[in-house]
Amino acid sequence: MFAGREVGTLRSMFTTPSALVGVVVLATVVVCAIFADVISPVDPAQQHLLYRLSPPGTVSEDGVTFVLGTDGLGRDVLSGIIHGSRVSLIVAVTAVGLGMLIGVALGLVSGYSGGWLDTVIMRAVDVTIVLPFMLMALVLRLALGPGLGSIVIALGISGWATHARLVRGEVLSLRNKEYVLASVANGAPHGFIMLRRILPHVLASAIVLASLQVGVTIVAEASLTFLGLGVPPEIPSWGQMLANGRDYMTRAWWVTTFSGLAIVLTVLALNLIGDWLRDYRDPRLER
Amino acid sequence: MSEAHDDGRVLLEIKGLTTAFSLAEGDFNAVDNVSFSVKEGRTLSLVGESGSGKSMTALSVMGLVPSPGKVVAGEVLLDGRNLLDMSAREMRKIRGAEISMIFQQPTSALNPTYRVGTQIREVFKLHRDWTRQVETEKVIAALRAVGMPDPEARLRAYPHELSGGMAQRVMIAMALACEPRILIADEPTTALDVTIQSQILELIRELQSSSDTSVILITHDLGVVAEMADEVAVMYAGEIVETTDVETLFDEPLHPYTKGLMGSVxxxxxxxxxxxxxxxxxxxxxxxxxxxxxxxxxxxxxxxxxxxxxxxxxxxxxxxxxxxxxxxxxxxxxxxx
Structure with missing residues (x-):
């Protein structure tokens, strides 16, 4: 039965062109991230000083082709983008995962218990949502100090509130379902009901939200890095490349264009997948 | 049904039960000073219109009154122990094991994301210390007891794959899985069509006589009352207006409301x-x-x-x-x- 449902999922994916495009693009990015060392033509940190700011397609004397050109220090842009996908994906996925973990847990407790606890958690959500996401991440990152870990925490904490609000809303309607009442009537304790009876229903929409959030978070990470508050400069990242390329934008358009394109395509792919997931889950939309 | 006057042992006694709600529109007692007792192996029927407090009485007994409602007075004595004085933990041991409940809408009382077998197994997980294999055997036995065809296969069915009657059988199997002493059936057949209705009532009666379970049957259907009940309590606006055995009620209803109910059948x-x-x-x-x-x-x-x-x-x-x-x-x- 479960297998049947998964076959249905796959079929729906292949019959929705936008979803297919999203999956293909994202899969490419994931493969790049995993096999960056194998795929990338040269070491992204290696400086080919003689070939600084070479346009795309330049071939060096020792036979290296700079497919997407080089940056101001003669580093290969393509290799940088391939390696940069690692940071983007890891930071975004773990940050969203962290935010989802906090948000789902608090939303579950908030919606289920109600009363003053609900009020406290929801006011905290309001406060978090009122602050602009970037500003919040920026302040948190400054408070936490440099390092990859603190970026993840800063972005994760900035994103928990939407999850908490979404989950709470769903829990409120699920809490009064007869099957939840039936579970209580069977003598089930609260923890059991929350984790086994309510959580599975909530998780699907939380995952949809997360898939859309990953895109936003990639942009946020790149923005933080662009501002010099994100990923340390020694790790290749898309935000860093954008920042470096900015100074040469009039002379060497390829540095910023291709790293920017990498961000745009990845986020677009995630949004296409997220949209499809949402539609697929919603039985009211004919598929 | 005929020997309505003989003395069974009183298993559940409810004294002066009052459940109050305080809403913006005002305070009111959804259940007002309700007293009745249920004897071992017998069926008491709570009858009344929608909003008369029948279901709220049952939920009060189970300790499941939805917020902002609250049981404010009375006693619910099961074998002399007052359920209203029990801690949440003690109450959880009672629910599902000693008193269990079946609901009006069987299809919505089953969780759509879990297989039927898993949901019955839940009751065993909560109340019995059995191995997985024993649990599976007992789940199959429970499904067989409620007349589920091919129980080994139905175990793996999801609720949406069952008809209303089959789903209600699963609910009954779940409710009776731990052999409770009291079964509260809240309009168990209202959502089912008439032929299925009689099958389900027949099933409840069979299981009741084989296990000596007491039943509190909540209904607005006097036909169901005539078929199932030993004693009847008629409720109106939160209180009991007439209580007697089933034969007397039909032969000689006294309260004008009861007479009115009879006249509308x-x-x-x-x-x-x-x-x-x-x-x-x-x-x-x-x-x-x-x-x-x-x-x-x-x-x-x-x-x-x-x-x-x-x-x-x-x-x-x-x-x-x-x-x-x-x-x-x-x-x-x-x-x-």
Missing amino acids: PVLGDPRPRLEAIPGTVPNLTELSVGCRFASRCQARIEAGLTVCQTHHPELVEVRPGHAVRCWLYSGQEVAE
């Missing part, structure tokens, strides 16, 4: 051209009059020329052994003969 071969309806509607519980709650709809009061009904609230008075009525027509000097 179609009978085969009945020469009446129209069914009689009780005029008016159930009063709003937040604005009850000081008098009898049924007074505004009561024809008998006008015919008897009683005025006390609108000024004084009648008590539930035993007019003969085992038959009590809350009506001025039958109490004290006001008895109309």
